[in-house]
Amino acid sequence: MQLRKAVFAGSWYPDHPADCEKEIRAFMAEGSRWPDPQGPFNGGIVPHAGWYYSGNIACNVIQRLAKEAEVDVIALFGMHLHSGSANYLMVQGAWETPFGALPIHEMLARQLARRFSFHIETAENHSRDNTIELQLPFIKYFFPNVAIVPMGVPPTSASLKIGEQVVDLAGESGLRIKIIGSTDLTHYGPNYGFVEKGSGTAAVQWVREQNDRQVIDAMRAMDPQTVIDQSLAHHNACCGGAAAAALAAGKRMGSERAEIINYATSYDKSPGSSFVGYVGVLF
Numbered sequence: 001m002q003l004r005k006a007v008f009a010g011s012w013y014p015d016h017p018a019d020c021e022k023e024i025r026a027f028m029a030e031g032s033r034w035p036d037p038q039g040p041f042n043g044g045i046v047p048h049a050g051w052y053y054s055g056n057i058a059c060n061v062i063q064r065l066a067k068e069a070e071v072d073v074i075a076l077f078g079m080h081l082h083s084g085s086a087n088y089l090m091v092q093g094a095w096e097t098p099f100g101a102l103p104i105h106e107m108l109a110r111q112l113a114r115r116f117s118f119h120i121e122t123a124e125n126h127s128r129d130n131t132i133e134l135q136l137p138f139i140k141y142f143f144p145n146v147a148i149v150p151m152g153v154p155p156t157s158a159s160l161k162i163g164e165q166v167v168d169l170a171g172e173s174g175l176r177i178k179i180i181g182s183t184d185l186t187h188y189g190p191n192y193g194f195v196e197k198g199s200g201t202a203a204v205q206w207v208r209e210q211n212d213r214q215v216i217d218a219m220r221a222m223d224p225q226t227v228i229d230q231s232l233a234h235h236n237a238c239c240g241g242a243a244a245a246a247l248a249a250g251k252r253m254g255s256e257r258a259e260i261i262n263y264a265t266s267y268d269k270s271p272g273s274s275f276v277g278y279v280g281v282l283f
Contacts, residue, residue, distance in 0.1 A: 002093035002123035003101055008133050012050040017098045020137050023051060024059055031060030037259035037282060040068050042250045043179030045219060045243050047278035048078065048131045053266045054184070057280040059138050060261060064282060065178050066142035072175045073105045074139060075166045075249060077159075077242035078131030078182035079152025083232065087162065088127065088152030089118040095133070095150070099140040105147035111169045112149065116162055127152075131182040131239055139180075155228045155240035163224070163245035167252040179253070181246025183239035185212045189274025194235055199273050208265065211236045212277040215243075219281050220258045224248045236277070250283040258283040 009015035014023060044061040047054035065071075079088055091109040094101035113120065121127065132150045139146065149166065153159035163179075170177040186207045188194055197206040215236040218226035224244035231240025247258070259282045267275035 001101070001103070004090070004093060004095045004123040004126060006096040006133060006136070007128055008130050009098060012130060012134060013055065013137060015098055020098045021141070023055065024138070024141055027056040027059035028063060030056050031063070031261070034060065034262050035259070036064070037261070039064070039282070041065060041282040042253040042255045043181070043246055043283055045181045045183060045246055045279065045281035046135060047184050047280070048134045048182045049184060049266065049276060049278065051134070053269060054264070054278040057262050057264065057278050058135060061280040061282060062135065062138040062180070063142055064261070070176060071143055071146050071178050073108055073147050073149060073170060074143065074178045074180060076132055076135060076148055076150045076180045076182070077153055077163070077245045078150070078239055079127070079129050079242065080131065080238060081152055081154040081241060083155050085154040086119040087116060087154070088121055089113060090121045090126070090150050093123045095136055095148070097136045097140045099137060102136055102140050103147045105149050107173065108166070108169055108175065109149045112162070112166060115165055131242065135180060135182060153241040153245045155231050155244065157225060157228065159241040159245045160224050160248035163248035164252045167249050179246050179249040181243040183237045183243040185215060185277030185279060186236045187238060187276050189272070191274035204265065204267050204275065207275070207277055212263070212279070216260065216263065216279055219243065219247065219279070220260060222247055222251055222255060222258055222283060224251070247283065255283040
């Protein structure tokens with residue numbers, strides 16, 4: 001089996017299983033004090049910064065999804081793409097994690113590749129992107145026997161069809177599926193070329209209470225098109241297509257509501273002129 005090597009292990013998150021598990025247990029202890037909405041849930045939206053900044057949120061979304069019935073496949077949407085980008089997909093092989101390899105669900109991935117135009121990534125030839133890889137140790141830890149279909153989708157309405165279709169194809173094959181969309185929120189400050197409200201605490205407050213809140217409200221309303229529109233107009237979701245496709249898939253599975261389990265920014269841990277917002281969503 002061709003193995004896609006983990007490129008962020010040892011820097012953005014630990015590369016040794018014992019160290020990963022230690023952090024996961026600490027994240028779970030922290031998350032035990034957060035809201036614990038009652039499911040069942042079909043999926044969620046997670047952030048993808050280094051574990052120091054947002055691993056606690058991503059971990060607790062994925063851990064809550066694992067509380068329910070057995071799952072055969074997780075469709076995972078991510079990648080930093082713009083509206084003119086191609087779709088990306090792995091159709092075979094596996095992805096390395098500290099807890100062991102996560103196999104690609106080849107049948108479902110190839111079915112998608114026949115329905116839509118994708119740039120096919122391989123274990124040897126792929127983009128260097130953190131949005132999906134940062135979730136994989138959590139997935140392998142909480143879903144040890146699951147397969148994945150990792151996709152990159154741009155912020156366009158066409159991506160919503162991909163989200164819906166992966167659910168339909170899984171259903172036709174009798175596969176039990178969960179959905180995960182990976183996005184961070186506003187990237188604010190001179191490091192990101194976005195300083196609409198100046199600097200200091202007033203800028204942090206604006207990001208938290210206005211800019212990020214707008215796209216979070218669209219997520220809570222299960223409104224994938226507005227998530228895309230928000231991300232393009234207000235720069236408040238770096239992977240708006242991934243979040244929107246996940247919501248579209250969730251709606252296809254019958255989700256009518258989304259719950260926020262936590263919101264934070266990198267400013268909370270590392271105050272500075274540049275910072276990023278993070279949210280954890282279950283739907």
